[in-house]
Amino acid sequence: MGRYVLRRLLQLVPVFIGTTFLMYWLVWSLPGDPFAGKCGERPCPDSYITAMRDKFNLDDPLLVQYGKYMVGLLQGDFGVNYKDQSVGTLIGNAYPNTIKLALMALAIEAVIGLVAGVLTGLRGRSYLDNLVLVSTLFLISIPVFVTGFVLQIALGFQLGWIKPVVSSGAPWEQLIVPGFVLGSLSMAYVTRLTRTSIAENKRADYVRTAVAKGQPQRRVVAVHMLRNSAIPVITFLGTDVGALMGGAIVTEGIFDIKGIGNLVYRAIGAQEAVTVTGIVTLLVLVYLLANLIVDLLYAVLDPRIRYD
């Protein structure tokens, strides 16, 4: 197990170098001069453009630029963006909000999704089952920005139950609705995955054995059935954590959450290779770590899986 984890962690190193370089190169090759549009409708003075290009080493060859960037990054310095703000500070300000929103969305989709999935999986073809099927179909078919705006207008403006926009610092209670919006699609998937898995395992031999042994219904479902049905769900949730941690441009935009999604979106528009690379590197690491944790969880859930 230990060797397996070590091997996986070592794999992170080439991935890290590869992604940073790819990102840097991609942003670098975007068309347009990042400073051409900075002076409104008038052309920026040449002296301004020259000074900025010097400052950000843009006249160096790509590899030299990338090298200078990596030297800074390895010392923990994310560099500054074209507005002369420290990228480290920007990420430091934005990432806690994104993590909070992601955890909220994850909690909502996991709890509601699993409960609804187990209930419907146990009593297939009932009224409840149909209701859940129809409502998950509904959630899957409407885009996130519709859910977002509808809930913002209905709950925020008309009923006045929530603040239409999240105040700075993103307090937990204000993230419930945005979290629901963000997690709604995955919630529907979790429900359906759980339902299918449970429905399949209901007829498995080990369940019949457990029931025959006279174990209480609750124990049969929670320990024997759920644990074995959880693997596809956990796989899905694991990749979803990675995706959620990458920020949510639409949800963040609607509820004005100062998260990582819009930060990277704006940086791409402004061709700030430094900001984009810094954030994406971080996201890649988070994604890979989330996947590692999921892989380790398999072994916990199913003792038959071994890693050495």
Next chain:
Amino acid sequence: MRRTRWLVGVVVPLSLALAVSGCGSSDEGGGGGGAGGAAEDTGDPNGAISTFGTEPENPLVPGNTNETGGGAIINALFTGLTTYDPVTSESKMSNAESIETKDSKTFTIKLKKGWKFHDGTEVKAKNFVDAWNWTAYSPNGAQTGSFFANIQGYEDVHTEDPDGTDGPQKAPEPTSKTMSGLKIIDDYTFEATTAEPFSVFPLTVGYSAFMPLPDAFFKDQKAFEANPIGNGPFKFVSRVPNQNVKLTRFDEYQGQDKPHFKDLTFTFFEGLEAAYAAVASNELDFLHTVPPSGIAGGKYKTDFPDRNGSQPYQGNQTLAFPLYDPKYKNADLRKAISMAINREEITQKIFEGTRTPADGWVNPAVPGYVKGQCGEFCTYNPTKAKEYLAKSGYTGGIEITSNTDGGHKEWITATCNSIKNAIGLECTFVPVQKFSEIRQKANARQMTQIYRAGWLADYPSIENWLNPLLRTGGSSNDGEYSNKEVDAKLAQADAATSIEEANKLYQEAERLVAQDMPTIPLWNQTSQFVWSDRVDKVRLTGLRELDLSSVIVKK
């Protein structure tokens, strides 16, 4: 918030709730009575206001700020020699006691005594002269360096890169660090001499490029950028990147436009929609641009009854021609296209009346504007347009290009259809993803299509709409328009001895431009703004900023 509201709803006894709401309404009545009474209602002197802002593109140094986001903050932190009246846009003396000239070439500028920077040092003549020299000096790379191009000795401090920014050569080191046209007479007097006579110079000095800088800036620029020190009505408190900039009232401020409240926060949002929602819930006090979803069907008027406004500001929209491309050389073609555009219908149908059809190259909100300068060439007339098109002998189609990151697709398509229907010229819209791509092409003079352009006044004067845009070699004359007669008229206007006389000559120059139609004026902009119910006496200035001198926080 959801939870607390629930708790309030359940726990607070009904009687208390009634008392609270009763208190609110009586307060409102009191406020209304106060406004009608003798004493002027100045609101809560310790109140706080948050206004919509956008992240400054550069560190907060006046000479290096040339965009609206940073500009609004700079204007609160700094006050120039003059300021512009928020309603009429007339220029008024502010930090200057007087600006005098006999020949429109040498200007003697006297400062008022007793003005202070936020760090307590006095504002002296050298603070202006040093700041102007710093901004103009090209190795400093300040964005607004070109605003000093009229001053004598500018070419000694500002050198151009001989082969453009992409070429291998570097700009030569300037021979001097100071402009010979700026002379300090004493602590409170200095002299500015322009290379050529420039009658409207006193009108330009209210722009942020001309703000003074304290000695602290020249000692340690990094420290200054982290904690800017100005001489304006507000002083700097803090800045959180991507979130907000906080300012507070500077009590020793000497200007006439003292604010009636204490704390000012520029809050940055993820988008206009979110900011609009924030004003509706009183999280934000002022938003200067209602998003399209609020404009549609006049929704903002029902969302914010009595708390909305609509006002023209000094910006316009034009179609520009790359005149260096032989395809567009014929003035008759340009006139034909202009007369084929139904401005009235497009402004009503696409913009719901939030744009007004343009009748000249100068915006109506600008002092010096006169009506109908473009005359019949800016009036929809399909028959005449066809005549002109026939006269030009142009065959083939035209293409109009624009960036699509600012929502221009709808009106360009409508304009194209109008041209197609009126004169049968095949017209297609060529979208380009980013504004910077268009800019780069225009700067490099590589445009081959008609393109969208616009202008937002730097300072309120007719001159700002002509010299930079339509004079040979003007700083924003991207189409390379050149007409000797126009140049001569503009030079004559620059040399006029009074602003009235100058304006008359500028207007004549504008009429000459109409014969060439180098750009097609389309429409002028208006801004729709909304505010929260916490504030009152809200006005929008001609530069589309909240008027900080009139707004009050309700008690």
